[in-house]
Ligand SMILES: Cc1cc2nc3c(=O)[nH]c(=O)nc-3n(C[C@H](O)[C@H](O)[C@H](O)COP(=O)(O)OP(=O)(O)OC[C@H]3O[C@@H](n4cnc5c(N)ncnc54)[C@H](O)[C@@H]3O)c2cc1C
């Protein structure tokens with residue numbers, strides 16, 4: 001795969017990473033954004049899309065998802081490119097001072113500047129505590145359904161009690177040979193009609209519903225073969241399974257960022273508040289991921305940091321050009 | 337004073353003393369006493385990263401509210417005695433209770 005070439009590679013497509021595209025765009029720098037989530041918006045889209053936000057200047061109240069949509073509209077003229085659903089695993093500095101950023105899918109981005117706007121870290125699936133779970137990842141165990149057709153004619157066990165566990169149970173009931181849903185409680189709190197549908201499918205014998213139980217162990221020979229379940233009375237049963245899909249939502253983890261040789265304190269990257277640069281020249285950290293005296297984890301503060309970062313990054317991207325500051329009100333956006 | 341005992345992920349126990357007239361959630365108390373608890377959403381019952389288990393105490397504290405149950409359903413390790421620390425308001429009848437921290441570090 002040919003590397004993607006750009007001026008700035010932005011890790012994290014939360015509000016701060018998105019706004020960094022705007023500030024970079026005003027200075028004629030192109031951006032590529034990478035996020036492990038399949039959608040942009042970071043915490044706003046993943047944790048609280050419907051919450052109103054009250055402290056964005058000029059918006060007495062704005063819904064979190066609306067703010068993200070507005071940011072996407074605002075950066076559209078600068079034509080950023082995206083790799084979504086990919087985690088950045090490696091950051092490599094080349095001899096000429098530029099960088100290669102590599103993702104979990106093998107995508108490589110070659111850029112002069114890297115901006116880490118990683119927020120609280122990578123959103124990763126919550127995993128049940130099963131000793132050998134990771135051994136079976138990609139060999140029957142998956143934490144999201146990418147291609148439902150892959151489950152046609154197979155014995156699938158799902159675990160969880162939220163909306164995605166309910167939705168996929170209903171969907172896979174028509175595709176898989178056998179579907180089992182395991183849930184620790186005896187009621188579901190997802191959408192009431194999904195819950196009703198799951199109980200109905202169980203009544204019709206089209207799925208197996210195992211309530212008040214959890215997975216104790218998984219076994220197989222190179223590929224998943226069976227799932228051991230323990231119920232509330234500690235009775236164990238074994239189900240034959242080709243696939244296990246634990247669906248317990250996502251949680252942020254600092255992840256690979258901790259291993260890139262940056263000064264990290266309490267899961268945050270230490271920066272110079274002059275330009276939000278890190279101890280590695282050409283690498284900046286903005287938004288919730290950074291730390292400095294007086295840091296506030298607010299969207300507003302991340303936006304400010306993005307503006308100062310862009311001014312400094314300009315000198316890396318265009319070392320021979322002089323930067324002259326302009327107001328957007330004077331020149332408009334398309335003039336930049 | 338309200339006396340609680342907090343059991344950490346490694347099984348170690350620490351007593352915590354809270355003045356009676358203070359209006360805090362258990363999550364805020366845990367943070368203030370330097371227990372490692374993520375509490376990403378700051379107590380809005382949106383993130384489930386303030387998960388605790390009621391080990392000892394009055395029966396009523398063993399049962400999560402509907403709002404908590406919505407979120408606890410998204411945790412792989414939630415049990416019947418699981419609660420969200422941010423949804424537990426400190427009160428006098430909690431004196432002597434024992435909580436175990438389960439939430440992510
Ligand atoms: C419930 C709640 C309410 C809030 N209310 C407000 C409010 O009213 N006002 C306010 O100003 N702030 C509020 N905040 C805080 C605000 O959401 C954050 O300050 C803001 O999201 C930070 O933006 P960010 O872009 O730095 O990070 P994030 O929004 O966390 O985005 C970071 C992105 O980076 C990605 N990422 C990280 N590491 C990698 C990697 N290695 N590879 C690929 N992708 C990666 C993550 O998946 C994520 O999408 C609230 C937060 C919460 C949880």
Ligand code: FES
Pocket residue numbers: 363375376377378379380381382383384385386420421422423
């Ligand atoms: S702090 Fe987020 S649910 Fe309690």
